Amino acid sequence: MPQHKSPLPTRRQFLKSASLVAGAAAAPVLRPGRAWAAGYPERPIKIIVPFAPAGPTDIMARILGQNLGAALPGHVIVENRAGAGGNLGIGYTAHAEADGYTLLVTSSAYVVNPSLYASVPYDPFKDFAPIAELGTSPNAILIDPKLGINSIAELFARAKAKPDELNYASPGAGTTPHLSGELLKIVGNVEITHVPFSGAGPAIQALLGGVTQLAVTALPPALPYIESGAIKALAVTGSRRWVDLPNVPTMVELGNKDFIAETFQAFMAPVKTPPDIVARLSAKSVEALKKPEIVEQLRVNGFEVIANGSDGLRQRIETEVPKWHDVIAKAGIKPV
Incomplete structure (x- = not known):
């Protein structure tokens, strides 16, 4: 397409x-109550x-x-x-x-x-x-294409077969991407180790650099890497497919009716x-x-x-x- x-x-x-x-000179101090x-x-x-x-x-x-x-x-x-x-x-x-x-x-x-x-x-x-x-924006479940995993079902199968192999990066503990990753583990009944970073940029760099095998981040910083093929999106967590990623399903489409987590x-x-x-x-x-x-x-x-x-x-x-x-x-x- x-x-x-x-x-x-x-x-x-x-x-x-x-x-x-931009560097700009400070204006005079404003008086309280004005x-x-x-x-x-x-x-x-x-x-x-x-x-x-x-x-x-x-x-x-x-x-x-x-x-x-x-x-x-x-x-x-x-x-x-x-x-x-x-x-x-x-x-x-x-x-x-x-x-x-x-x-x-x-x-x-x-x-x-x-x-x-x-x-x-x-x-x-x-x-x-x-x-x-x-x-x-929806969150995206991202994976290193070199792993040869092309769907959420294949991800769950790999995680069950090799429970100590996979980890995922997130922009930080408690962010909606982190919680999306934890919901992913719950619905798949799998163990995938969470590795928190200080933002989506560092989390994506960890995936690109092979530090983690997966990442869950908000979609915006991941888009150029998905479009270039550097990383693969297995699913998005919005209520509908993202317009520029028509081939990437939502978690709802994959049978998880309550799996909506947007940032x-x-x-x-x-x-x-x-x-x-x-x-x-x-x-x-x-x-x-x-x-x-x-x-x-x-x-x-x-x-x-x-x-x-x-x-x-x-x-x-x-x-x-x-x-x-x-x-x-x-x-x-x-x-x-």
Whole structure:
């Protein structure tokens, strides 16, 4: 089947060309209590990504930041603060000055971590003001093509025949890819050793380098490697097949009706950020994400645009925190 050709930048071209980390002189310090939205921003905005570069959240943050910078206008700096499954960067932003200049783009780890860790440095309901639900992407179950395994059924057969042979990389303990890997083991009644990394980029590099035989990551950073044949996708965990991977089945199609685990991307601010700034950021981000060229750019990078405002993101958080609490309990994963 001919590959889709897009005039928009590929993920690799985008990351190479995006100059979001731009040096800019700091503007005068803003005074507390001021209604800021009319003149906002007056200095560079910093978006914290709590994961390593080149992962799906990093890709989303850079595409969003590039378009927010054009819409506001102003410089947008993306800063990666990876560690502790996302807790490090999320906690840093939760306690940053609530002036609209330190923001957060994070993944589903935000709603998973409170159930995965005995203690997290934020309250998912109280410490952040939701700005927008940006997009979502399925997770992908990936394998080294050299293993000669071409389906989930063959994977299960190999894992049962050689239970000590296989391991899988994930972007970190408690991420939805990790939980997808654990659900995979449950439905197949197999043992595959989990090897957590600090983000999707490092997890994929571990697979490419032969450190692991499998990986489970969100789809965006894996797409170029799947399309080139460097790695093989056995299945995706969304509710339907991904448009650019028509031959890759969903886990639901393979007989696992409840096996839907998507990674969503959220844009948030520290909770005391002035409401007028939150409202402006929400409107501008939703407006940018609905542009056809941005929808297409995100699609070729593995995202389905959601573009819900503050209320939509708040509802998602309220739904997903208890959902993943139940999944973690059923998987027998003990808080660490």
